[in-house]
Each structure stands twice: as structure tokens, then as C-alpha cells.
Amino acid sequence: MTHGSHVLVGYDATQESERALRWAAEEARLRGLPLRVCHAWRWPYPVGYIDYECMAKVQRIGEHILDRGIALAHDIAPTVETQRHLMDGPADAALMHQAHGAELIVVGSHDLDELPVGSTALRLPARARRPVVVVRPTGTRSGEVVVGVDGSAAGDAALAMAFEEAELRGWRVRAVYGCWEPSAARDEDLGLFNDQEKLCRVCRDRLDRAVAPWRARHPLVEAEAALVVEPPRQALFAAAETADLVVVGNRGVGGLEPLALGATSTALLQHVPCTVAVVQAAGQFTVLED
Structure with a gap:
């Protein structure tokens, strides 16, 4: 950040x-x-x-x-x-x-x-x-920050904020990757949905690589990396039920318009029971500011 x-x-x-x-x-x-x-x-x-x-x-x-x-x-x-x-x-x-x-x-x-x-x-x-x-x-319930991981630049920024908040507040991090979303997958990943075992293997590696730098920078923060074979929205909804804070990027890898929130981020803001933080990737905006 x-x-x-x-x-x-x-x-x-x-x-x-x-x-x-x-x-x-x-x-x-x-x-x-x-x-x-x-x-x-x-x-x-x-x-x-x-x-x-x-x-x-x-x-x-x-x-x-x-x-x-x-x-x-x-x-x-x-x-x-x-x-x-x-x-x-x-x-x-x-x-x-x-x-x-x-x-x-x-x-x-x-x-x-x-x-x-x-x-x-x-x-x-x-x-x-x-x-x-x-x-x-909701007040403090479990001392847990849930963060959505999806391989995007905004997702990496969300990881940075999640670990920082956890360290500041003495909470733990749960990094959640809902990997079952064929409609938003990169072109090179589409074939993985024909082989769930391979999909899980590739996405687990992607998740671990995304979380590893933040574990190293915040060694005192307890962190769990959870791969869930569900769409990101459902995976994060479930994790948010007992979380104190959910941190997500403003949009994932789907290539939405610059001012639009992703569908998952919007749904979380509207429906999850805990506080939500939305984070933008560094350098994402270059022109617009009131």
C-alpha cells in the first residue's frame, strides 16, 4: 500500500x-x-x-x-x-x-x-x-481479516492491506481463493475447468505464491491460505460470516471499466455482515479525480 x-x-x-x-x-x-x-x-x-x-x-x-x-x-x-x-x-x-x-x-x-x-x-x-x-x-467477533485472492493486481493490493490491518490490530489473516469461476477466467485457464484436480493444483500454487511475500513481510501475523472450489462470491460470503473485516480488490481479472466495481466487490458491500475494505491496485487510476 x-x-x-x-x-x-x-x-x-x-x-x-x-x-x-x-x-x-x-x-x-x-x-x-x-x-x-x-x-x-x-x-x-x-x-x-x-x-x-x-x-x-x-x-x-x-x-x-x-x-x-x-x-x-x-x-x-x-x-x-x-x-x-x-x-x-x-x-x-x-x-x-x-x-x-x-x-x-x-x-x-x-x-x-x-x-x-x-x-x-x-x-x-x-x-x-x-x-x-x-x-x-458488528463489533469485534473473531479477530480475523478475510482477504480475497484472485491473482489480480488489485487482489495483491488487498493482501497488503489485510496483513497491515492484522498486524496493527493483533488479528489473523485468512486469504480465500474461490477458484471456480469459468466466466471470469483468463483465456489460458479455461481448459483447467475440465480437470478439477489440475485446477486445484494450479490455483493452490497461485494462492501460495500470492500470500508468501506478505507472510515474509509480516512474520508475526498468523495467516491461513484457503483454496475453495466455489465461485469467489460464495467463498467470501461464507468466510465473512465470522470475520471482523473483509478486504477485496475493487475488481479482479475480468477487465471492467475503470470506474466500475467488480460484481464480487459490489455484492460484498451490499450483503456481508461485517466491515468491508475495497482496495485499488497501485497506478490503476491515471486521470480521474474530483
């Missing part, structure tokens, strides 16, 4: 954003970084309707919300330096604007199966250049 200068969190005084703030404050403390708390206020009326006195009131409400977030951050992690940023406009655009130089971005999430298609928790991971952590309400 490329290291940044702060941890960025979106806060709007909801329960979801309070959970995100708690995760982000702890993350900043563990990493020894400042915490940047961002609130985006929005003018609730059509653009053509301007009432400057009313607009000033809406902005002041935003300032009070941000004050509350800063106070909460001080209570959670009193030794962490806090930075405040009040902006107007959609939350995902505001966070994108503040994301330059961030180590990672943290946002809250609605309950399972209630994530709207246009929500920040889906839009931001699809657009951001930095890792995005979408925090769910």
Missing part, C-alpha cells in the same frame, strides 16, 4: 457515521496519523431557488454537526490530532475532494440489504484512488 498523511472519515451525525468515526479514530491512533473529519452539507432546494439567509442557517447546522464529530473523535482517541473540513455538495464528491494524500477513507453503511444503488458506500469505492473502508455495526 502507498502510505498517506491522514485518515479521512465522513460524518453526518447518524449512527452509521458514528460507527465509521469510531473505526477511523482507532485507525488513526494505530497508524500514528491525524484524523480528518469531513461533513458535507447540501442545499435542500432546487438550484434556482436561492435564499441566502436560509442557506446560511443550513451551513451553520453543518458546522454544528462537524463540531459534534470532532468532539466525539477527541473522546474516542484523545491523543490523535483532528482536522475538520466542512464542504457543500454530495458526500462522495466531498470525500473525493479531500482524499488526496489520505491513507484510507472510512464511511458508514446502512444495515444489510438496505444499501441504495446511489449510496456513498457504493459510489466511493468505485471512484476513489485510496482504499475505502465501509463500516458495519
Whole structure:
């Protein structure tokens, strides 16, 4: 992972954003970084309707919300330096604007199966250049980070973050490779699906080679590499049932458009019960940033 200068969190005084703030404050403390708390206020009326006195009131409400977030951050992690940023406009655009130089971005999430298609928790991971952590309400359950391995560059970046988080928090890593997905396989791998034994042998070697460098860099982290003869989505869903954090690349080897999340990443954000981190491959984005 490329290291940044702060941890960025979106806060709007909801329960979801309070959970995100708690995760982000702890993350900043563990990493020894400042915490940047961002609130985006929005003018609730059509653009053509301007009432400057009313607009000033809406902005002041935003300032009070941000004050509350800063106070909460001080209570959670009193030794962490806090930075405040009040902006107007959609939350995902505001966070994108503040994301330059961030180590990672943290946002809250609605309950399972209630994530709207246009929500920040889906839009931001699809657009951001930095890792995005979408925090769910579950507390620490097993001390396990599950990470999806698929042989892609983003998958390797996910491994880097998973081992780093595990070392910071004293957790263990379970690297999961769901190898049964013929529709997304590389052309040279298609023939393997006619011979399951050979498929498992090739994919086990690929998994072990992907995990080995991170084991070496983080020798104190307990790590397991699990090959599962199921589609990646099902393999990760099952592993997430008892995990504290699932880390995945934003897209795998299927060659999707640059701003799109992969189907597996999207499904995890929408349906798994634990916190999810979405990581981009180094150098993946070259032009786009708000």
C-alpha cells in the first residue's frame, strides 16, 4: 500500500457515521496519523431557488454537526490530532475532494440489504484512488481479516492491506481463493475447468505464491491460505460470516471499466455482515479525480 498523511472519515451525525468515526479514530491512533473529519452539507432546494439567509442557517447546522464529530473523535482517541473540513455538495464528491494524500477513507453503511444503488458506500469505492473502508455495526467477533485472492493486481493490493490491518490490530489473516469461476477466467485457464484436480493444483500454487511475500513481510501475523472450489462470491460470503473485516480488490481479472466495481466487490458491500475494505491496485487510476 502507498502510505498517506491522514485518515479521512465522513460524518453526518447518524449512527452509521458514528460507527465509521469510531473505526477511523482507532485507525488513526494505530497508524500514528491525524484524523480528518469531513461533513458535507447540501442545499435542500432546487438550484434556482436561492435564499441566502436560509442557506446560511443550513451551513451553520453543518458546522454544528462537524463540531459534534470532532468532539466525539477527541473522546474516542484523545491523543490523535483532528482536522475538520466542512464542504457543500454530495458526500462522495466531498470525500473525493479531500482524499488526496489520505491513507484510507472510512464511511458508514446502512444495515444489510438496505444499501441504495446511489449510496456513498457504493459510489466511493468505485471512484476513489485510496482504499475505502465501509463500516458495519458488528463489533469485534473473531479477530480475523478475510482477504480475497484472485491473482489480480488489485487482489495483491488487498493482501497488503489485510496483513497491515492484522498486524496493527493483533488479528489473523485468512486469504480465500474461490477458484471456480469459468466466466471470469483468463483465456489460458479455461481448459483447467475440465480437470478439477489440475485446477486445484494450479490455483493452490497461485494462492501460495500470492500470500508468501506478505507472510515474509509480516512474520508475526498468523495467516491461513484457503483454496475453495466455489465461485469467489460464495467463498467470501461464507468466510465473512465470522470475520471482523473483509478486504477485496475493487475488481479482479475480468477487465471492467475503470470506474466500475467488480460484481464480487459490489455484492460484498451490499450483503456481508461485517466491515468491508475495497482496495485499488497501485497506478490503476491515471486521470480521474474530483
